[in-house]
Amino acid sequence: xxxxxxxxxxxxxxxxxxxxxxxxxxxxxxxxxxxxxxxxxxxxxxxxxxxxxxxxxxxxxxxxxxxxxxxxxxxxxxxxxxxxxxxxxxxxxxxxxxxxxxxxxxxxxxxxxxxxxxxxxxxxxxxxxxxxxxxxxxxxxxxxxxxxxxxxxxxxxxxxxxxxx
Numbered sequence: 001x002x003x004x005x006x007x008x009x010x011x012x013x014x015x016x017x018x019x020x021x022x023x024x025x026x027x028x029x030x031x032x033x034x035x036x037x038x039x040x041x042x043x044x045x046x047x048x049x050x051x052x053x054x055x056x057x058x059x060x061x062x063x064x065x066x067x068x069x070x071x072x073x074x075x076x077x078x079x080x081x082x083x084x085x086x087x088x089x090x091x092x093x094x095x096x097x098x099x100x101x102x103x104x105x106x107x108x109x110x111x112x113x114x115x116x117x118x119x120x121x122x123x124x125x126x127x128x129x130x131x132x133x134x135x136x137x138x139x140x141x142x143x144x145x146x147x148x149x150x151x152x153x154x155x156x157x158x159x160x161x162x163x164x165x
Contacts, residue, residue: 044114055098
């Protein structure tokens with residue numbers, strides 16, 4: 001598993017009740033909610049396009065916060081080799097792996113975890129900064145994206161409580 005990923009884990013809770021007949025339907029619904037929290041793969045799978053949008057925002061802004069400028073020497077070379085290409089998008093491979101489904105995309109779903117990122121080998125060097133490369137964080141979940149994921153998981157989990165109401 002690549003080290004350059006974001007992981008979000010699910011949640012769970014326990015329900016113990018001695019409620020009687022009038023509460024039977026509610027108890028059944030709450031038990032179904034509990035059961036749904038054991039496997040959050042449905043909302044995790046549905047979240048993939050939102051994750052890609054998150055990464056597009058980061059690349060379009062050239063980082064949040066803004067990435068450091070290219071060194072003058074590399075900027076001159078890049079202008080010749082990759083004219084007009086933004087930071088971290090010389091070949092497009094890294095960008096594409098984080099904004100669409102490619103062979104390098106990491107989007108692994110399990111019942112309690114979704115792992116999102118890239119398998120592009122040079123990604124981590126840019127993510128953390130290495131040697132003369134400045135840090136350019138590009139695998140990150142923005143606050144609004146995190147809130148959307150939380151909402152998607154919550155809506156999925158409590159859906160049984162909203163049926164017919």
